[in-house]
Amino acid sequence: MISQASYTPIVVIGHGNSGSGAIIDYLRGRPDVYDPLKEEFRLIQEKDGLADLEKSLTGSFDICAAAPAIEKFKNLSFRLGRRSRKITLRPRLGLGYSNSHPEYNTLIEEFLRNITEYKTKKQWTSNKLDFTLPQWVMFKLFKTSPYHNSIPVRHEKFENAAHSLIQKLFAPPNEFSSHTSIDQGGSFFSPLKSTKYYGDKRRVIVVTRDLLDVYTERQSKHGKRAKNYVAYMESLAPHIRIDEYSDPKVERVSFESFIFDHEKEKNRICAFLGLDPDTRSQFDPNLSKKNVGKHKKHLSKKDQETIKQGLSAVWPFPTTWS
Template identity: 25%
Template sequence: MRFITCSSYYGTGSSAITDFVSEFDNVYSFTNEEFRFIQDPDGISDLEFNLVECFNRHNSGHSLKRFKRLVDFYSGNVFGKKYSNFFGDNWKKVSYEYIDSLIDFSYHGWWMYDLYDRGPFFYFRKRIINKILHLTLWRNNHDRVLNTMKNEVTYCSHPSEEKFLSLTREFIYKLFSSVNFDSKDIVLVDQLLPPNNLNRYLRYFDNNIQTVVVDRDPRDLFVLDKYVWKDGIIPNDPDIFCKWFEYTRSHRKTENLNTDQIHFIRFEDLIYDYDNTTRELIDWLKLDSSLHSRPRQSFNPDYSIKNTKVWRKIPECKNEIKIIENKLSEYLYNFDV
């Protein structure tokens, strides 16, 4: 099994990669659904930090519970199935087996965060009994604590880095192997990895993954989010937007984004230099061009071009664009070449 994925900074057009690669006959595509369980807070990377790198008796067991909660969330519910829509019951089954494999031992016990995670009302409801007892029957024994969490389980886990990586690779392989790929040897998954700190995340795979990091002109990103998408995820003030843009791209000054496993690309190049850029991608991804049976059917540059130079179509953003052009000049795409 070989993985191809793409990494985005938000709204940068990385779906163009999943659309383009899905046009090859030997590729099984998980569509544009984002599979972020490795990089998200409480995901696999956080799990490694708490179990391996910064182990202590409380954080490590608690992080397993947090990961399990993330697994449950990504399983979905009656309002939306999320990952179970792709893996069925195997998403929870294989994920729970992974959690079990990381546990050294467990026992009935609890600590403050087992209350905290359930919310302030639950916490104070459980602790108020202790307050009353300390004011009455236990007023001379303030060290005593009433066990109101007798059914809570504490997990103990402190694997070596080698063991954690081995179990994680096995988990990821088993999870994706549970899907029928119709004999296709390449698996296309969106957003498996983030665009930064990639050397950390690549360790969770057996050198069988490549990711394409996609970025786009900041002017289009700003205008699309503020005037078209209007979802409020990124700053709508141009000065703060410029700070945010540099903040999220600063890693490129120290990280190499052009290796055998990482490739950086501009969204605009996929459109304005389609032939050369896709040829370069095919070579780097080691795709068989003879299997590209559906060119331009999923990713059509003639359609996607409508999502470029958007700021020129919105007169009211003129002053905002001047600020962006001044502060983010090194990130601008030269459309006039």
């Protein structure tokens, strides 16, 4: 049986440039909300993360897929624990979790032990395909394996271990903080299922934003062509599990409303989270007002109309085109 956290995990999620950082800044600015990482939590949804690992260990189980998945998760975990230099030849995704959380590496190692039933030096063909040239030479000459293959535990044990890892990572250090904030700790497309590792006490806030402003900040990623952005968003929209948004654990917040109708939205969010709305936060919504309506200065009328006409019917959330 999976034990539940004694605190309330607050998971804040948004699609790219959604303005979810404003909600995180508000929570981090409160003295009664704990944030152990102070970075986006990428361990679950990132490629080779916890979600991918669970998929590899369940369903149509195949040891040739499961064992490498554990090794890939291990590599990602420790990469996230380190702090990358600002300029590297390729992205390293080092977010410095072990600097922010002194027990991070210990908890990851404990989790890996808990999900491993047995270790073997046997290498499957799928492993050998991933060998680097030096690893392949060493293997052929000396039968030296670059790593052990791990035989995983049953799914039930894996789920218990995953829940235990997440609970320990985000547990407040004292009784003063009964709430913990987690930045981007789940998927915008599946806010309920992707956050299951946090337990039944979790509260998920999903932030949406005027799509014209989203495109304004992401133009270069779409070749500065509005029709490319429309096609991109049209392809993503069907994958949003809109049914999960009606769950009592999930609340959607508009970035624009949170900034311009801050007092009302703050009270609504606090009621949802079980926080005292009178507790002051260092967050100042006035500093974010410049990020609302940016498209008016940077997008042509033609591009604005292209996005409005293309996405009004397919985007599943109410959109007030500012």
